[in-house]
Amino acid sequence: MRSGFLPLPILDGADAPLLSSMSGQVPLASSRARERAACFSAARSSGYGAVLWAVMLGVMAAGSTAGDVAQAQSNAPPKPPVSVPAKPAAPGTAAQKPVPAPKAPDPALKAEAEKRAGSLMLASADGERNCPVELKTAVAASGFALSFGTGGCPAVPFTAQVAGWLPDASGSIVMVSAQGRQVAEFTEGAGGAYEALREGDGVYFLAPPAALQEDMARPEEMLGTWDLSRTAGTPLCRWVFGEGAAAKGGFSVTVMPGCDSALAGFAPTSWRLEGGNVLVSSGSGASTLRFARQEDGGWAKVPERGRPLLMSRP
Numbered sequence: 001m002r003s004g005f006l007p008l009p010i011l012d013g014a015d016a017p018l019l020s021s022m023s024g025q026v027p028l029a030s031s032r033a034r035e036r037a038a039c040f041s042a043a044r045s046s047g048y049g050a051v052l053w054a055v056m057l058g059v060m061a062a063g064s065t066a067g068d069v070a071q072a073q074s075n076a077p078p079k080p081p082v083s084v085p086a087k088p089a090a091p092g093t094a095a096q097k098p099v100p101a102p103k104a105p106d107p108a109l110k111a112e113a114e115k116r117a118g119s120l121m122l123a124s125a126d127g128e129r130n131c132p133v134e135l136k137t138a139v140a141a142s143g144f145a146l147s148f149g150t151g152g153c154p155a156v157p158f159t160a161q162v163a164g165w166l167p168d169a170s171g172s173i174v175m176v177s178a179q180g181r182q183v184a185e186f187t188e189g190a191g192g193a194y195e196a197l198r199e200g201d202g203v204y205f206l207a208p209p210a211a212l213q214e215d216m217a218r219p220e221e222m223l224g225t226w227d228l229s230r231t232a233g234t235p236l237c238r239w240v241f242g243e244g245a246a247a248k249g250g251f252s253v254t255v256m257p258g259c260d261s262a263l264a265g266f267a268p269t270s271w272r273l274e275g276g277n278v279l280v281s282s283g284s285g286a287s288t289l290r291f292a293r294q295e296d297g298g299w300a301k302v303p304e305r306g307r308p309l310l311m312s313r314p
Contacts, residue, residue: 105139112167113137113144118208122148122156125203125274125290129155133206135173140164142176158183158198173206187303189292197303203277203290217273217293219243219251226311228263232298236260238314239268239280246270253280277302278311 105113117137123130131153136145142164153159163178171188186194186206193207223243227235237259242252250272255264269283278291278299291299291311301309 105144109167110137112169116167116173117144120206121209122153122159123205123207124156125205125277127274127276131155131159132209133159135165142178142180143174146175156204158201189294189302195292195302203302205276217276217278219273222271222273222278225256225314226299227314229310229312230307232310232312235314237263239311241271248281250279250281 113135114137117135119132119134121130122133132149133153134147134149136147138145140146140163143166144164146162146165148159148162159175161177161183162175164176166174166176168174168185173186173188173194174182175184175186177183184196184198184204186196186204189195193205196204196206198204222241224241226239226241228237228239229235238256240254240256242254244252246252246269248270250270253268253271255268266287266289267283268280268289271278271280273279276293279288280291281288289309290302292302294300298310298312300311
């Protein structure tokens with residue numbers, strides 16, 4: 001080191017208080033600070049004093065500027081929060097689309113519905129379970145609208161599945177579910193009545209209330225001889241309905257000689273009235289034939305499946 005040169009202390013931001021203390025503003029607390037102050041004083045009194053003093057003033061200015069920046073940052077208003085895009089609505093929370101109105105039916109179908117619409121009575125074959133039903137011409141989601149009156153029709157359980165009805169080209173009335181599936185098909189019978197057979201559920205009738213009452217046969221009307229045939233006028237067998245009690249309920253039946261073998265094999269032993277129909281049961285009780293009254297006064301097996309079977313007076 002040259003003679004007359006003083007070692008220059010290293011200046012940094014921490015020396016701002018040191019320089020302030022040299023101007024008499026801040027007292028020095030640490031020994032390191034006091035040592036640096038002594039060096040600065042010696043440098044100031046040397047020939048390089050002016051240069052060193054300028055450097056020290058620059059350090060002070062830098063410290064002051066850094067303090068001002070920090071102060072400005074602390075006093076600056078808070079930045080607004082960054083907006084986060086809203087999450088898409090969860091499935092099912094969006095506004096529901098309106099249900100489209102049912103389409104207008106075919107004019108021909110509408111005309112058929114107008115012929116069959118009206119207030120009817122739905123009844124089980126024995127007549128013990130029944131309820132009113134109104135077939136309407138107003139368009140529904142499935143066919144045309146209907147109603148079962150106040151409280152529905154709990155007496156006939158399958159009606160809980162029914163949401164509408166449709167007229168069939170064959171003349172039937174078909175009750176359908178909300179999905180358009182057939183629940184019960186009522187085929188047209190005598191006197192404005194319709195009848196349906198539901199597998200495992202039995203026979204049901206759909207008719208004007210007055211027609212159901214008029215169609216009810218009385219036991220005394222059925223006593224006597226009846227011919228059975230596939231076609232009118234060609235008897236195959238003859239039965240006699242008696243008024244005596246049968247062993248398993250109902251009234252007795254006698255099969256006359258000369259009966260067709262197929263009908264003779266049925267071997268009826270009893271008959272009874274149920275819901276306006278005549279029921280003839282076999283000896284085993286496992287099979288029963290049901291006959292419904294026809295417009296001509298005769299009787300026909302229902303439902304009309306397979307070969308027809310008619311029952312009429314000789």
